[in-house]
Amino acid sequence: MKVRSHGMTLVEMVIAIAVAGIAVAALAAAFSSIVTRTADPMIQTQAQVAAESLMEEILLKPFSDPSSGTTCPSAPANRQDFDNVCDYNGYSSVGIVDQTGTSVSGLENYSVSVSTTLSAFSSIPSADALLVTVTVTSPLGADVVLSAYRTNY
Structure with missing residues (x-):
């Protein structure tokens, strides 16, 4: 068996x-x-959106100072008082803040810097073109750099 x-x-x-x-x-x-x-793409996207937002804010400002008509006069101390593109030259912030100076929650570990320089663009002379560069650094240390021209039109 x-x-x-x-x-x-x-x-x-x-x-x-x-x-x-x-x-x-x-x-x-x-x-x-x-x-x-998985967090890396989100952090990179947040930096990109912050850079785009600030760039849009800057490019919507007049080329010249509205009160004096001059290009690149001395800038006011507060971002809320910036009234032309050149006022943003040298602007920097640790933590992303909105136009009123209020810190944006969750973006405290990002930093931002801006430079604006007179720069010729194609057939436009340098006196009538500003190269705006916005740099946002994420908490991972990666930079998002956006550059755009603002012309006196």
Whole structure:
């Protein structure tokens, strides 16, 4: 009479557990690696949006000072008082702030700097063109740099 066994022996069980453990450890390591990098695109996107927002704010300002009509007079001390493109030259901030100086929640670890320089653009002379450069540095240390020309039209 032949006895049929059902189930697994102790050796087979130990081998199965060891193989499953190795597989779970490999999956956990891969998952951990993926999870740690998922925030990078969000941080980069936040820096990009902050740079675009500030660039739009700057480019919407008049080329020349509205009160004196001069190009690049001395800038006011507060960003709320900036009334022409050149006023932003040398502007910098640790933490992203809006036009009223209010800190934007969650963006305290970003920094921003702006430069504006008279620069010829194609057939437009340098007296009538400003190169605006906005740099936003993310908490990861990566820079987002946007440059645009603002002309006196």
